[in-house]
Amino acid sequence: MWNRRFAGEDYLYGTEPAAFLRREAGRIAPGGRVLSVAEGEGRNAVWLAAQGFEVTAMDGAPNALAKARRLAAARGVTVDFHLADIALWDWEAAPFDAVIGIFIQFAPRAVQDRIMAGMKRALRPGGLLLLHGFAPRQVGYGTGGPPDPDQMYTEALLRDRFADFEILELRDYDAEIAEGPGHSGRAALVDLVARRPA
Numbered sequence: 001m002w003n004r005r006f007a008g009e010d011y012l013y014g015t016e017p018a019a020f021l022r023r024e025a026g027r028i029a030p031g032g033r034v035l036s037v038a039e040g041e042g043r044n045a046v047w048l049a050a051q052g053f054e055v056t057a058m059d060g061a062p063n064a065l066a067k068a069r070r071l072a073a074a075r076g077v078t079v080d081f082h083l084a085d086i087a088l089w090d091w092e093a094a095p096f097d098a099v100i101g102i103f104i105q106f107a108p109r110a111v112q113d114r115i116m117a118g119m120k121r122a123l124r125p126g127g128l129l130l131l132h133g134f135a136p137r138q139v140g141y142g143t144g145g146p147p148d149p150d151q152m153y154t155e156a157l158l159r160d161r162f163a164d165f166e167i168l169e170l171r172d173y174d175a176e177i178a179e180g181p182g183h184s185g186r187a188a189l190v191d192l193v194a195r196r197p198a
């Protein structure tokens with residue numbers, strides 16, 4: 001399904017990073033190692049690489065990664081791209097200074113829980129997790145995201161799942177987003193920035 005969505009030439013979520021990432025990336029240690037999960041067409045990974053981070057990015061859709069590779073080449077940056085199913089990702093292969101997940105609410109809650117647990121394990125002690133997605137009321141807005149409110153984030157859910165982390169930012173808000181034809185218009189968003197204890 002995802003691969004078909006990415007079959008066209010256009011970038012479904014644009015070629016510029018999520019506004020959330022621009023706001024929060026300054027918290028990551030300069031030059032740090034960053035893992036982007038379900039990266040899609042490369043907009044976030046490529047921007048991070050251009051900021052001087054050493055970026056690893058994974059996604060399960062070959063069409064998305066082909067476009068991500070083209071974007072990296074066009075911008076003259078290097079990203080370590082991996083085509084992989086997130087269910088099979090080896091979270092402990094290397095410790096990262098930051099792990100980012102931007103609009104990765106594609107799976108039911110139990111699967112999302114396993115992904116979040118994996119993202120936490122991929123961090124070095126003191127490393128940062130950056131998570132950005134939709135709140136349940138997004139379902140009524142029709143401006144992107146899955147149709148199931150149970151797949152969305154609430155502050156209470158993330159506070160629970162990251163109870164063992166230091167929460168630096170947790171916010172539920174509405175904003176206008178212009179992130180390609182896939183995410184455009186008024187959106188109900190949740191941001192989380194959390195630190196793995198040192």
Ligand SMILES: C[S@@+](CC[C@H](N)C(=O)[O-])C[C@H]1O[C@@H](n2cnc3c(N)ncnc32)[C@H](O)[C@@H]1O
Nearest residue numbers: 002013038039040059060061085086102103106
């Ligand atoms: C809404 S898109 C977000 C893409 C990107 N993070 C962004 O913000 O532009 C969700 C992404 O999850 C990927 N995805 C869905 N299921 C996956 C799986 N099982 N393993 C890896 N990636 C998956 C899709 O291919 C798609 O790129």
